[in-house]
Amino acid sequence: MRAVIVAAAVAFIISLFGTPVAIRVFTALKAGQPIRGGLGLASNQGKKGTPTMGGVAFIVATVFAYVAGHVALTTLPERQIAQEGPTMTALVLLGLFVFCGVVGFLDDFLKIRRRNSDGLSAKGKLLGQLIVGAGFGIAALYVASTNGQTVASEHISFIRDISWLDVGKVGSVIVFVFVIMAMSNGVNLTDGLDGLATGASILVLGAYALIGFWQYRHWCGDTDYRLANAYCYQVRDPLEIAMIAAAAAAACVGFLWWNTSPARIFMGDTGALGLGGLIGGLAVATRTTLLSIIIGGLFVIITMSVVIQIISFKTTGKRVFRMSPLQHHFELAGWSEVNIVVRFWIVAGICVAIGLGLFYSDFLAVMG
Numbered sequence: 001m002r003a004v005i006v007a008a009a010v011a012f013i014i015s016l017f018g019t020p021v022a023i024r025v026f027t028a029l030k031a032g033q034p035i036r037g038g039l040g041l042a043s044n045q046g047k048k049g050t051p052t053m054g055g056v057a058f059i060v061a062t063v064f065a066y067v068a069g070h071v072a073l074t075t076l077p078e079r080q081i082a083q084e085g086p087t088m089t090a091l092v093l094l095g096l097f098v099f100c101g102v103v104g105f106l107d108d109f110l111k112i113r114r115r116n117s118d119g120l121s122a123k124g125k126l127l128g129q130l131i132v133g134a135g136f137g138i139a140a141l142y143v144a145s146t147n148g149q150t151v152a153s154e155h156i157s158f159i160r161d162i163s164w165l166d167v168g169k170v171g172s173v174i175v176f177v178f179v180i181m182a183m184s185n186g187v188n189l190t191d192g193l194d195g196l197a198t199g200a201s202i203l204v205l206g207a208y209a210l211i212g213f214w215q216y217r218h219w220c221g222d223t224d225y226r227l228a229n230a231y232c233y234q235v236r237d238p239l240e241i242a243m244i245a246a247a248a249a250a251a252c253v254g255f256l257w258w259n260t261s262p263a264r265i266f267m268g269d270t271g272a273l274g275l276g277g278l279i280g281g282l283a284v285a286t287r288t289t290l291l292s293i294i295i296g297g298l299f300v301i302i303t304m305s306v307v308i309q310i311i312s313f314k315t316t317g318k319r320v321f322r323m324s325p326l327q328h329h330f331e332l333a334g335w336s337e338v339n340i341v342v343r344f345w346i347v348a349g350i351c352v353a354i355g356l357g358l359f360y361s362d363f364l365a366v367m368g
Helices: 002-028 055-073 077-081 088-114 122-142 168-190 196-217 223-228 238-259 268-285 297-316 326-332 337-367
Strands: 155-157 161-166
Touching: 002 055, 002 196, 002 238, 055 088, 055 238, 055 268, 088 122, 088 168, 088 238, 088 268, 122 168, 122 268, 168 196, 168 268, 168 297, 196 238, 196 268, 196 297, 196 337, 238 268, 297 326, 297 337, 326 337
Parallel strands: none
Antiparallel strands: 155 161
16 A cells, blocks of 8 residues: 555655646647637637646656655565566556557647647547557467466456456457547547546546456456455456556646646547557456446547537537537537536546445455
């Protein structure tokens, strides 16, 4: 537990004090966010030129915090059942965070260079996500620990692996890629209002920090616990999962100090794609793939608003919403930006609470 707290504290401090540095650097480089005009959105007023690519700050903070957490592990009792060096779980999760962020960084860079909102093409962005997802998906499924445990499972999971949904290694890599792409695009679509995606991500990452730590405390890798109890979680390196999720959540809290309305900096696609990739990786690593649809419910709702809008317009020529993603529908309906953000955070919190409730109720059902 102390190692998780150390990682979270370090991430928060680095992000809180490092984000202003990023603001000054990106402002000096004239890395301002291009804003599309003519959309009639109140939130666009006055935002032109606000530095973007702020996701770099919390990604870097999380990586350094993970290292700090491992330094703490070398002097704490947890080291008895946790590896002191980087694990494959950490390499997969941090790799997704960093390299999905790199895809987003390229998109942001092209927008800034061209001085318009056109960055990577949709196909280019999806191809980048596909390559990153496939690469780390193969590592997650084919690189096993000394006891044969892999980061991802060959089964589809809800709160744990569903025994009769065995899709094999190739099928699991495909599922892995789909989850990473869906979640990264979901977070990206949620971005767009000051603090919206950041706050929602904090809630989801916080949930996975709790799940990871709970699995660590009831872990099949803990011989003493396994022998004393009939129920344990078959996951790999749950303490690593908890440490990374807590560090990322805390780093986002530090970033939110500067990203809340009126934002001094935007996370950009760098942050949005990175966060989505990490959240998708956490879902797979904790064996809660289908549960992540509930935990990340706000991202799902906003993504579906876009899908519904496209299908409706192409089939009937009519729009269901004034504008998609959903947050902009409410902007055009006259809601203030702050009202939308806070109310959407509430929705995200409800989704997280339901997801955690289902997770814990499964444990109670088995243990009871």
